[in-house]
Amino acid sequence: MRYFALACDYDGTLASDGQVSSGTLAALERLLTSGRKLILVTGRELDDLFSVFPRYDIFEWVVAENGALLYHPATGERKSLANPPPAKFVARLRERGVPISIGDVIVSTYHPHETLALDTIRELGLELQLIFNKGAVMILPSGASKATGLAAALTEMGLSPHNVVAVGDAENDHALLALCECSVAVANALPMLQEKADF
Numbered sequence: 001m002r003y004f005a006l007a008c009d010y011d012g013t014l015a016s017d018g019q020v021s022s023g024t025l026a027a028l029e030r031l032l033t034s035g036r037k038l039i040l041v042t043g044r045e046l047d048d049l050f051s052v053f054p055r056y057d058i059f060e061w062v063v064a065e066n067g068a069l070l071y072h073p074a075t076g077e078r079k080s081l082a083n084p085p086p087a088k089f090v091a092r093l094r095e096r097g098v099p100i101s102i103g104d105v106i107v108s109t110y111h112p113h114e115t116l117a118l119d120t121i122r123e124l125g126l127e128l129q130l131i132f133n134k135g136a137v138m139i140l141p142s143g144a145s146k147a148t149g150l151a152a153a154l155t156e157m158g159l160s161p162h163n164v165v166a167v168g169d170a171e172n173d174h175a176l177l178a179l180c181e182c183s184v185a186v187a188n189a190l191p192m193l194q195e196k197a198d199f
Contacts, residue, residue, distance in 0.1 A: 002163065003036065003163055003164065003165050003181070003182065004036055004037060004159055004163040004164070005036060005037040005038070005039055005060070005154075005157070005159055005163060005164045005165070006031060006036060006037075006038055006039070006164070006165050006166075006167070007039040007040075007041050007063075007150055007164050007165070007166045007167070007176065007180060008038070008039070008040060008041065008166075008167045008168075009041055009042060009146075009167060009168040009169060009170070009173050009176070010040060010041075010042035010043075010044060010049065010053070011042070011043070011044070011133075011169075011170075012134070012169035012170060012186070012188060012189075013167055013168055013169045013173075013186050014028075014040075015052075015053070018052045019052065020053060020055070025055060025058075028058060029058065032058060037060040037157065037159075038058055038059045038060060039059060039060055039061050039062075039063065039150065039153055039154075039157075039164075040056060040059040040061075040062045040063065041063040041067070041146045041149065041150055041166075041168075041176055042062070042063070042064055042066075043064075043065070043066040043106075043108075043131075043133050043136065043138055043146075043172055044064060044065075045064060045065060045101065045103035045104075045106065045108070046062070046064045046065075046069065046071055046078070046103070046104075048101075049062070049064060056073055057073045057074075059073060060072075060073075060074075060153075060157060061073075061153040061156065061157065063146065063149035063150055063152075063153050064103070064149075065103045065104060065105050065106035065138075065140070065149075066106060066131055066133075066138050066140060066144065066145065066146055066149070066172055067081065067140075067144050067145045067146045067147065067148050067149025067150070067175075068080065068081050068082045068103075068104070068105035068106055068140055068141070068144045068149065069081065069103065069104050069105055069106075069149070070149065070152055070153055070156070072156075078104070079152075080104050080105055081105070081144065081148065081149060081152055082105045082140065082141040082143075082144045083105065083141055084104060084105055085102065085105070085106075085107045085128075085139070086124070086126060088124060089107070089120060089121070089124055089126060089128070090102060090107065092120050092123075092124065093107070093109075093116070093117065093120055096116050096120065098113045098116050098117060098120075099113065105140065105141065105144070106138055106139065106140055107138075107139040107140075108136060108137065108138050108139070109136075109137045109139070110135050110136050110137055111135050111136075111137060113137060114130055114132075114137045117130060117137065117139055118130060121139075127141070127142045128140065128141060128142065129141070129142050129143075129144075131145070131171070131172050132170075132171040132172065133170045133171060133172040134170050134171070134190075138172065145172075145175040145176075146168075146172060146173060146175050146176035147175035147176055147178065147179040148175075150164075150166075150176060150179060150180075151179065161179045161180050161181060162181040163181065164179075164180040164181060164182070165180060165181070165182040165183075165184060166179065166180035166182070166183050166184065167183075167184040167185075167186060168183075168184075168185065168186070168189065168193065169185065169186050169188055169189040169190065169193065170189070170190055170193065171190065171192075171193075173185075173189075173193060174192075174193065174196065177193065177196065177197055178196075182198050182199070183196070183197045183198045183199070184197055184198065184199045185197035185199070
């Protein structure tokens with residue numbers, strides 16, 4: 001057995017309109033019976049994920065907040081992989097009327113608010129990055145990505161990225177797919193991701 005784990009994006013990959021079909025869930029459960037592990041790698045905040053996907057428990061690890069947070073369903077352990085957003089940054093975005101959601105580390109908004117977010121980062125002199133996920137905009141500490149989050153989960157599992165298949169659909173999945181030995185872009189993936197994926 002060459003591949004020991006499957007690392008999957010959630011929205012647009014496993015889920016359509018936020019929901020995972022019974023057929024997809026059955027396929028994931030079949031993969032588990034083969035002795036392989038599942039890792040969920042999502043841009044979502046954990047509480048948001050829990051509210052739409054009660055079967056997160058089939059995953060060995062959940063890499064949430066676009067790589068900034070690790071969650072171990074078997075134990076309930078949460079581990080931030082980066083610092084939380086500066087309070088001044090959050091306050092300034094709210095003052096400017098930017099609709100935001102705040103996780104342990106991530107600050108999320110959506111297009112077209114990335115311009116105000118970037119102006120605020122520049123104005124405050126912060127080292128933060130914007131990552132796009134189709135219409136969503138995620139603001140994270142520099143260097144945090146789905147790849148860094150997955151690497152942390154693989155370290156916990158004692159696995160190499162060479163033994164992992166990664167599946168995704170959007171801009172924020174480039175790093176995830178590049179890390180793993182085998183990369184897959186789903187049929188509805190952005191054209192650039194499809195071009196770079198192995199399958």
